[in-house]
Amino acid sequence: MAGDVANPRLWEGADLWTAPVGTALPTDLATPMGSTWSAVGLLSEDGASESRDEDTSDFYAWGGKLIRTQRSKHKRQIKVTALEDNLTVFGLVNPGSTVSTTAGVNTRTVKIPKSEKRAFVLELRDGDITKRRSIPTGEVTEVGEVTLSESDLQAFELTITIYPDVNDVLYVDIDNDPQGAAPTFGEVRSVPGS
Template identity: 90%
Template sequence: MSTVPAWDAVGLLSEDGASEARDEDTSDFYAWGGKLIRTQRSKHKRTITVTALEDNLVVFGLVNPGSTVATATGVNTRTVKIPKSEKRAFVLEMIDGDITRRRHIPTGEVTEVGEVSLSESDLQAFELTITIYPDVNDVLYFDIDNDPQGAATSG
């Protein structure tokens, strides 16, 4: 499996993993007598939701794009601004024994952040919904793995 370029790690994710959602409009067209002859699809949208379990600078940047952190004499000051649009690439990595699976999203953006609990008794977690944008060839993402069961055969 090829190496992935240096990425900024979000850190640990919830054991619930990631969930993918699809949303699109469809219009059905029927011939005389009610026979379905075509379905037109439009406004396709794909999202992936993960829950980050760490409160690090990468997560802070995803939750608060355009905001800043400054450190002086051991004190961190986070200046939180109204979020700005910030597209970036993402990679999700899942390991199962010797099998490594990566989903490479060339262009995505955190478009929703779930409610964050500010409590001494609860784990602070950040539910992030990433909207995936297609490239000029309509490619949304690449799934890359080293699973021999999924290898393409030639011929």
């Protein structure tokens, strides 16, 4: 059987941070996230999921032979469930709303959500392997139904839509996974599709 048992990843831990668009993104794995970044807090054990959506149009030659596929309207989203009801989550769920505190009493004034683009970093860990996914521009475009009960944990399912930059870059992954390392001088490693 072909393959390497060291290649599959089981992400055992994760953190999600957010900051204003334009905040410096991490360039390594060792530097702690700066004070401009706000942690979302505890995340659901269900993990994060990434979805892709795009339109395709197939073109055929006479006789029904497929000769080209055109791709357009590419959309990428990450879905994650926040388990904390903290100020960072409140801001992501209710952009444009406010919180004030007087004499230990919080007043949350929830307004109709406005568009608020943010930067995000999703850090994943599998033993000694760490991956930081830096998203320069994204936005929470969907919030799942929030259950308020004594039998279910309150949670906020957030769908983050990722916007490309001027060079069509959606995000940058930085990791220390030796299985995905680029070839070193003199070594040739082909990358499928390139």
